[in-house]
Amino acid sequence: MAATRELTFKDKLVLRVVNPLKGVLKEIWGMTTGKIALLLLSILIAVSVSAASTMPPGFLDSWQSASFWEDNPVIVPPDWVKYFGAKVAPSIVEEKSKPDVTPQWDPSTGILTLTYRFEYTLTDPVFPQDYYFAVYGIKSYDNITPIITISVERPDGITSVLWQENIFINNTNADVTSIYKTDPKKIKMDDLVSEIFAKYNITVPPNIIGENYMIQAISSSLLRDRVVSKISQPSTALSIFQKPVNVENWVTVLRSEQRPVLEEINNLLKNIRGSISNDPANILPLINNAISNVTFLINNLDKITFSDLYETLQNVSTLLNNAYKLAMSENYPSVVVTNINDAKSRIDKYLDSLKVTVSFIGISPEFEILTGAYRFEVNITYPGVRTYPSNPQSLISYVKFTVKGSVKGTLGTINNGADLATLLYYGFPIALLIGLIASVSSTLIGVIAGIISGYYGGWIDEVIQRIIDILNNIPFLPLMIIIGTAAMKVLPPGTQKSFYIIMLYVAILIIFSWAGLAIVVRSMTLSIKEEPYIEAAKAMGASNTRIIFYHIFPQVMMYAVATLVYNVPSAILTEAGLSVLGLRHGWPTWGAVLAEARAAGPVGYAAWWWILPPGLLLSLTSLTFVLLGLAVEKIVEPRLRTL
Structure with a gap:
């Protein structure tokens, strides 16, 4: 009879745990x-x-930090909502460690340029939340630090420089690196607006402002300020995604707002005329001339230009100034002197408001989102390079282009x-x-x-x-x-x-x-x-x-x-x-x-x-x-x- 084998731990485990x-x-x-x-x-x-x-290591401690997710938009739905008809702006993060073209060096000027190109396509008329460029591992070469220039070519053909900055490195040792990230506050808005003005022929119509150079300058400055203010919404960086529309209707004449002021001035002038009973200095012709000028403005308000209004009122102010001097020299009654001074002060105040607020014209710029392909170019330039570096690509670790769109990922963001x-x-x-x-x-x-x-x-x-x-x-x-x-x-x-x-x-x-x-x-x-x-x-x-x-x-x-x-x-x-x-x-x-x-x-x-x-x-x-x-x-x- 065979001896009974004693059960091992494995046998007991199988019998008592695994099999049950x-x-x-x-x-x-x-x-x-x-x-x-x-x-x-x-x-x-x-x-x-x-x-x-x-x-990832440290994820449990870092997930609540916004810097950990800095490349992501905030509170946006998932990517797949676009398949249900939602209009979206895509999110992208693209990194390049090598220039898109061979580094260029001009021996005559000593300029070495590394060029990186990126493209972003906006299919739907929806703004992304933000975008930025970052350049990592910037090194100096021969104690020379680079200049970074970032430009964009828009779908409408406008090319504009967005950022241009000199990079400062505390230590120009070849092993010391620096990081550059674009700042929306430093975007070259004036350059972009100038290109838009030129492309779309945006001006204040001559039949509205007239031929006075000062008025033309004031009106153009106001138009530019209003455009900058409008295109900077919702943010300065997103101004590149907008194009002007209905340009011909931007500038209108605020004629109805001028009539009450002109009638008030006309009444003040008539009060002056009515208060003069004795006119040894012969100032009544001056007052009548002023009344005639203001009456002309009132009767032709729908025809005059901004320059006509301003120059005519300046002429009236000059007439009143002369009348005031004559009245003072001939000791006219105080009521006459006071009325002349009040009328002149009112006209001067009105002229100042026309210069500062340009109350004669109304400017309402309109913009819409420009869809299509946006081509960005990052040029990193080293000036005064005497010898071509053996490996110019090593001067930059990589360049990153990030667009925070209106959608992101499989389930969105928080x-x-x-x-x-x-x-x-x-x-x-x-x-x-x-x-x-x-x-x-x-x-x-x-x-x-x-x-x-x-x-x-x-x-x-x-x-x-x-x-x-x-x-x-x-x-x-x-x-x-x-x-x-x-x-x-x-x-x-x-x-x-x-x-x-x-x-x-x-x-x-x-x-x-x-x-x-x-x-x-x-x-x-x-x-x-x-x-x-x-x-x-x-x-x-x-x-x-x-x-x-x-x-x-x-x-x-x-x-x-x-x-x-x-x-x-x-x-x-x-x-x-x-x-x-x-x-x-x-x-x-x-x-x-x-x-x-x-x-x-x-x-x-x-x-x-x-x-x-x-x-x-x-x-x-x-x-x-x-x-x-x-x-x-x-x-x-x-x-x-x-x-």
Whole structure:
């Protein structure tokens, strides 16, 4: 007879764990809810493992920083909304480490130029949020620092220099580098506006302003100021994406606004004439001439030019000035002198308003978004280079062109520019980690406490039951809020603070989650320990530990597993709820994303892509474990299969 082989640890593991687990999984797979649950769970685990293994270093600490997402637009929907008819401006980030043409060097002038070219196509009439250029790793050459010039060729043929700056490097050592990034405040708006004026022949019509050079200069200056103000909306940098429309209707004559002022002046002049009873200095002809000039302006207001108005009023002011001098020299009555002075002051004030505010003409520029291909050129110029460098490309590490459009990525972005798909992806392992740690720990504690309480009874049972009563009577949510708020204020800032806060939440969840399971397991243990086979085991000398682990634990295990499965989504949703309530830990969980939306107020609520995806992931994760729990329940209680 062959000797009986002693079972190894591997054999015991297969017999007691692997084979039963296979049987349970087979039973779960045999149910519709089980199939769906296992498929969803497999996806959750696979994504979590992938996210945990590919998470960039420092991501957990940096995801809330706007600088970490500086190339992304803020609060924009996903790219695919364009397929549903939405008008969009695409987002791009393009880097070039090599010039697009061979570096050019002119020995006669010593100018070395590196040229990088980029293109951006705007298909729909929608503004991007912003754009910028950045040049990294700028080196000096022969103690010479470069000049960076950035120009654009628009779809309408206008070519304009946008930025031109001398790069300053503290140390011209060849190993010292510098970084340059365009500043919207330094854009050469005057150059762009001049090109637009020339391209579209924008001027104040001569039939409106007349031939007076000063008036022409004032009107042209006002027109230019109004154009700069209008084209700078919504921002200075975005002015390149606009073209003028209805240019012929930009300038209008504000004739109706001039009539009341001219009639007021005319009445003042008539008052002067009426106050003169004795005219030794013969000033009445001057006053009558002034009245005649103003009357002409009133009667021909629909025909005169700006120059006509201004020059005529200047002539009237001169007439009144002469009349005032004569009246003073001949001691005219004070009422006459005062009336002349009042009329002259009113005219001079009106002339000043015409020069400063140009109240005779109204200017209303109109622009629309210019669609098409925009070609940008970055020229990095080193002046005074005596010898051609052996590797001119090494003078610049790379040039980056970034356009923050109106859409971005698979799921859009949030208030700090964070890519929502990235946040949700890296939130998978954190969600499962929180759920599994809290659920497994509380289930183990509940099972052990319930078995010990029910099996041993006596004072042990009494102590455990009183602890359960205390836990069940403590309000969980208010306590969680108090402890969480205190932890946020007390714990020192640093990379470990978020970890400590999350572990604190998990610990509190564990403490308050095991009591209910312990009560049920206790009642099951009280019933099981009265079974005959338990008495037989005791009679054969089995220890309490053996009875608990070999006879009681296996019978309560499936119920414990079902409870564990249900506790996972409960822990995940609790963390999400606390985050939304303002107890922020700092890690990119799905609840933290929803909390950011809530903190953003109406803007966050209006961004559907910000709220729906994390909400759906929380729902899907909960559904996965609920379906799995339903399948396990049917194994625990076969009678449920008939329901």
